[in-house]
Amino acid sequence: MSSQIKPGYARPLDLKQGRVELAHGGGGRAMVQLVAELFARHLGNDLLAQGNDGAVLPEPGGRLVVATDSHVVSPLFFPGGDIGCLAVHGTVNDVAVMGGEPRYIAAGFILEEGFPLADLARIVASMAAAARRAGVKLVAGDTKVVERGKGDGVFITTTGVGVLPPGLALSGDCARPGDVVFLSGPIGEHGMAILSVRENLGFDAPILSDTAPLNGLTAAMLASGAHLRLMRDPTRGGLAATLNEIAQQSGVGIHIDETAIPIRPAVAAGCELLGLDPLNLANEGRLVAVCAPEDADRLLAAMRTHPLGAEAALIGEVVADKQRFVQMRTRFGGRRMVDWLAGEQLPRIC
Amino acid sequence: MKYVDEFRDGALAQGLARAIAQAVKPGRVYRFMEFCGGHTHAIARYGVPDLLPANVHLIHGPGCPVCVLPIGRIDQAIRLALAEKVILCTYADTLRVPASGGMTLLRARARGADVRMVYAVSDALAIARANPTREVVFFAIGFETTTPPTAVAIRTAAAEGLANFSVLCCHVLTPPAILSILDAPAVRGLGGVRLDGFIGPAHVSTVIGSRPYEYFAEEYRKPVVIAGFEPLDVMQAILMLVRQVNAGRAEVENEFTRAVTRDGNTKAQALVAEVFELRKTFEWRGLGTVPYSALKIRAAYAQFDAEQRFALSYTPVADNKACECGAILRGVRRPTDCKLFGTVCTPDTPMGSCMVSSEGACAAHYTYGRHQDITVVA
């Protein structure tokens, strides 16, 4: 009897019908195979190819900024994106709004036993596309598998590393009375995209998540030379939470004008239907910027030259206020507070 | 969206604001109660008080379904979820209402109770169909607008033979609550709030019509203007109320003619009457026990009545002593009169029900109106 054993052969992953098994997180051959045939195939690069316990990165040439973010969004695939690109954009944007130039990301995956490998491949391919678009490399990764019923498909944690230009110091405590407040585009699209799927809202044209990498936009803003005080991306908790964070940190008040805040009619209509305030809805591709008043025009012009800032608008100003209140002149002509949201409006939005 | 924007037009609002300012008599104070939580929310959210003359006061009424739920009812729901291990389906706002012993439905969930948030009673029916081996209870709250869908659900469950579905019925009625406020000594002028008229509920009135308010106008000489939920509706209603008061009239007027008729939706009324009957008495938070002010499920549908199915008894529980929700719901106090407002009690850590729902007077004022309490030194 001649031996049929082919040394070193393993049947390739079945990316059509296959499912995540506990062994894929077990540290054995199955895991190595998953990493090689799925993760490395899409996300591979020279730094990941080092194949060691940690990646050795080249001398960065500046101060580093690091951000980390876990992603548990449900559903995993939503109009305009999926958990894969969201996980890349999440940390890229956190680094970008600090003024950093994002370079590397590391990703940890928690997979649920039984999750279709085809879906995982779609998610990883989407991460790879997002990383290319943002110009970052995945340099380290980890995979764990939990038993069926103990997770919900896929959770992804990413950590981003970027390099700060010399001398730049953006920070949430830098807003000063008299400063102006900008918003890069229409609000609430990520939140409403997720909600419309969950609640089966069935809009004529689906509302797409705004998930996008902001580093191109932030680079254009920094290049304008405008005196930026700070930038923030209004994700969970929406514009309302971000403005309140800034007011708290800087010890100021903020006055905004409802009519100046860009919002798509479909998002406004969805909010109306569900009784939600668009100011509380999550965004994944928008930023808020505070800048010195004399540079307002210059900054707005720079924002509008970038596709992600085409609808950028000046939405308000920073005022002295010991109470640190955010207030809004309503479309209706009255004035009201804009507060943090109490409790949890939408669990698992990102 | 055109439809919505048209009712929030800033220029129209300014026009109405001028008309109101011209109509009010300088020496007189006008006190109007907006009964409904939907109005309370709209008034706060759009900053309507900013547009009114100083002598027009809006007083929040008890028309917030979550606010008027007494602790004893939340306790019942928690008991069903924890002790009877049912799947308890409810609207998001009720999850955070404080119950006895520092519990809420949300905390019950953290302790293992199967509490699910639904947007509509039909979601609860779907959960019952999907879980035939579990008891599924819908915690039904709300005024006359939410009652017809609950009636439909109970009829559907009966038709389908959905044996694992039942309803903890806490539906309440608007007219008896208004009556209770009008009869409360404080409102009748004995050292409390004087009311000059009511802004009548929008959606509730589409169901019950405008006729039930005629009694208040005639017997109590209080003008009622039924208004839609848009801020312009509210402004228009205020103008109409001011004119009635000035002319010494007390009539039921309908600002919301685009949706409300005198008799309301008789089909919905018939449906409700088929499934529900009046409770002799019902405890409200703030108003105490109010006769014939709530609904219970008729005997013919008894198997869908969670109170009977699980032999639930009702134990009244007193509110936190420092909480002024009761007086606020009667219009006698304002949120800022409460010592706990904004300190111990905030929307994140509500002590009373008025701080929970966005329609609650305390939550609305905290979230949208707090800046008015402070003289801002810029």
Ligand code: SF4
């Ligand atoms: S502030 Fe809180 S404790 Fe005070 S009345 Fe309102 S809900 Fe009750």
